[in-house]
């Protein structure tokens with residue numbers, strides 16, 4: 001809002017100067033005032049609408065440590081487009097006026113345009129156009145940076161324009177006839193006559209871009225020479241004129257007259273540039289005020305309002321996370337999709353970070369080049385790693401270094417992000433069962449969508465039942481029908497949609513243990529176990545006893561919601577991966 005008010009004040013000053021340049025003509029004053037009021041009111045109204053639109057999306061972000069706008073508004077374009085109309089009008093009318101102004105032969109058109117401050121008007125218009133482009137295209141978090149930048153630059157240029165015009169109003173007029181004093185022999189010689197006549201012609205001529213227009217109403221040719229005088233005399237006379245040193249003289253732009261009364265007045269001192277520097281100094285702190293946090297932004301899947309992933313767009317300009325104490329920054333290349341992401345994005349998961357937050361918990365990537373390296377951290381920038389931590393569906397994540405494990409060279413980022421995959425020996429379709437056996441190392445497959453599937457398990461185990469039930473679906477109660485004496489049922493999750501309730505007599509009957517496992521909570525309660533588990537998994541992987549299974553269709557970050565929906569619709573198996581960065585393209589860029 002402050003920026004809008006300052007733009008309004010700046011435009012009023014511009015209006016004032018243009019009206020002066022146009023000699024206070026009432027028609028110009030009225031038209032410009034109407035234009036100014038219209039554009040300013042439109043700007044204020046559209047700003048109010050933009051604020052109403054964006055305000056709900058401005059929230060405190062814990063990882064970023066400041067309030068951020070996570071949504072941009074298209075109405076913002078109207079905020080910066082409306083003063084531009086006024087700007088264009090000012091620019092064209094000033095150009096027209098400068099071109100139309102009578103001027104002496106010696107003054108080139110470009111100088112006349114410059115003396116009316118056209119360069120400054122042009123610069124201000126270009127800045128406003130740039131601002132419009134920024135408002136239309138920039139990432140939400142960068143929009144305000146653009147405004148600050150343009151605001152600072154416009155203030156500076158406007159300042160220069162005002163100083164420039166003030167100087168133009170009272171500058172010496174070098175070619176003015178009144179300032180000329182001949183120093184000839186004073187005898188009324190031919191040379192004196194020639195010089196006087198030439199001078200007279202010069203002072204009587206003014207040009208407009210459309211040709212010579214004499215001030216005295218007579219059309220003259222610039223190339224005209226004097227007849228009746230020898231070439232030598234004319235040459236001598238021209239030489240004399242060339243030596244004339246103009247005296248200080250005041251030309252009043254406002255009155256458009258050469259003022260003889262101030263003929264010998266000393267010229268005003270050149271305007272000091274200090275006010276310009278002051279304005280730069282005053283605006284630059286605003287420009288840099290906490291904007292360090294705005295410079296680096298990334299693509300991210302941000303949960304601002306709880307909603308199904310399909311309703312959440314990828315944000316292009318989310319501020320990159322800052323590593324807090326003990327954390328490193330990781331450039332994410334691939335991330336693993338989980339069923340609980342669908343729950344977390346809707347606020348239905350048992351662990352909900354404060355909003356806005358970046359979704360995703362499993363990733364593989366490289367330690368960022370600009371990552372701090374905490375004491376004791378074995379990683380260096382560029383090291384390939386994988387691990388877990390909130391915010392994986394973004395180009396960068398900040399994570400405690402203890403949650404990371406080196407990614408072996410023979411493993412791709414996709415496989416790294418898939419290391420959390422579980423071999424499912426029981427599934428809901430024949431296709432998934434085949435995959436469990438073929439790729440997951442399962443010896444048997446049982447389709448739990450068929451009634452009586454437990455009998456099949458009992459048959460396979462020779463009537464004993466299974467020692468361990470690993471259940472991410474929510475089928476513990478059904479599984480207990482085929483669990484062995486002293487068996488262990490591990491509660492992993494409830495993909496079927498509802499949290500299971502269990503009659504405890506079932507636990508007692510076979511001396512079984514029901515064990516919950518919450519992997520994410522290990523980072524909080526038992527962080528030292530995390531790398532141990534990862535290393536065991538890596539050992540399993542390198543020994544060939546297990547391998548991470550990646551679902552054949554991988555998704556770019558922009559289609560993350562499609563990947564999550566595929567999980568939700570039970571289409572997927574193995575680990576579904578989202579490609580956050582393209583490793584090949586990143587390498588090519590690095591080579592460039």
Ligand SMILES: NC(=O)c1ccc[n+]([C@@H]2O[C@H](COP(=O)([O-])OP(=O)(O)OC[C@H]3O[C@@H](n4cnc5c(N)ncnc54)[C@H](OP(=O)(O)O)[C@@H]3O)[C@@H](O)[C@H]2O)c1
Pocket residue numbers: 337338339340426427428429432472473491492493494495496497517518519520567568569570571572573574
């Ligand atoms: N405890 C932990 O530390 C931890 C860690 C990660 C995930 N989880 C939880 O574990 C559960 C599974 O997560 P995940 O990421 O591993 O998913 P997932 O196994 O990749 O996919 C879920 C599978 O569950 C089965 N399913 C059965 N009924 C379903 C239904 N109504 N809707 C959707 N799927 C259904 C589907 O297989 P079929 O088609 O073969 O039936 C589906 O493929 C989630 O509840 C999640 O929150 C827990």
